[in-house]
Amino acid sequence: MEIWKAFEKNKISHSAAHHLMTIYDLLGENGYARVTDVARRLEITRGSASITLKTLKEKGLVKEDQNKFLLLSDEATSISQSIQSMRTIFKKFLITVLNVNPCQAEIDACKIEHLLSPETGKKLLIFMKFMSGDDKNARNFLETFHLYEQSSKCNITNCAVCDDECLMSQQTYKEDS
């Protein structure tokens, strides 16, 4: 299959991931989670939540007890934790390493949290662990890079990354409507 088509074939959609994570959070905060609670937190109607959760029940990810209180399967719990940790780590990378505006970092992290592979997640975590640790090379690197990044030395018009001409410098469109 063409690589680009893999996008549509994720195990969990963005929306479904947030339903699972909401249940996970509610269970942690209140000890229970109902359809209404999920809908309220996600700011969608109870009907929408009910339908999305029905498909998640059919996939065995969400269960309910005798009082219709929602429960997560072990797999769903693991998925929720993984996606949340991916967001946390990626956001931290954007803010503390790349110096991206925290609000933008939040948005970007939210968009990709469910899409990056476990391998990338693990390696990014190792990277951030090293970067946040007390290794002298990491400290020196970060300090030098941030000086560089805030200087005008980093003129992006011609660079090795894009080979001939730096296409990113043409990145002028706004992707949110």
Place this chain on the structure above:
Amino acid sequence: MEIWKAFEKNKISHSAAHHLMTIYDLLGENGYARVTDVARRLEITRGSASITLKTLKEKGLVKEDQNKFLLLSDEATSISQSIQSMRTIFKKFLITVLNVNPCQAEIDACKIEHLLSPETGKKLLIFMKFMSGDDKNARNFLETFHLYEQSSKCNITNCAVCDDECLMSQQTYKEDS
């Protein structure tokens, strides 16, 4: 609006982005691009391509000449270049810095190429430029990090990134079906 809902509100869907990029590539390679050429390269039917391209025409991103040969607006050209450069840069980051398997890096980059903000794109580019340059701190960092990454020192069970417990270590699910 809730941040998580922003995911659905991208200017360009993953599918639409690939239609634009395919036209961009075909124009570069052959000097022209027709509906059939796009469909063939994307491995979708002509009908599907025709419908997707119709909506892109309605948005003013795709035009056609008197012979129905497809053209891109300036904005669409810019979008194509930006997304392709995002993929290139992010993939290079995954492979050369994080040491992610190149095949997996290709898949991950393809999934997020159209979702990250221009700000993140620019900053990641500056980062990669610095990282790939000849600054001694960058060289030392990368060397030390790769030694660390390949050693067993990076046991991810409890780390500062995830505060209390490292959730990424539980990342055992496979997101592709």
Place this chain on the structure above:
DNA sequence: AAAAATTGTTATATATTTAAAACACTTCTT
């Protein structure tokens, strides 16, 4: 020129995600 192949569009269909509204059921208040 006639037949065959190619091209682009449209009609029909499926799947997903979401909403609003109506409904049935349960729980709370008075």
Place this chain on the structure above:
DNA sequence: AAGAAGTGTTTTAAATATATAACAATTTTT
């Protein structure tokens, strides 16, 4: 106990992304 409020589901509807198949128009081959 009766009415009100809250809860969950279903129905109906819209938008998006895709496919197949049928169709019309054009181009190529013979």
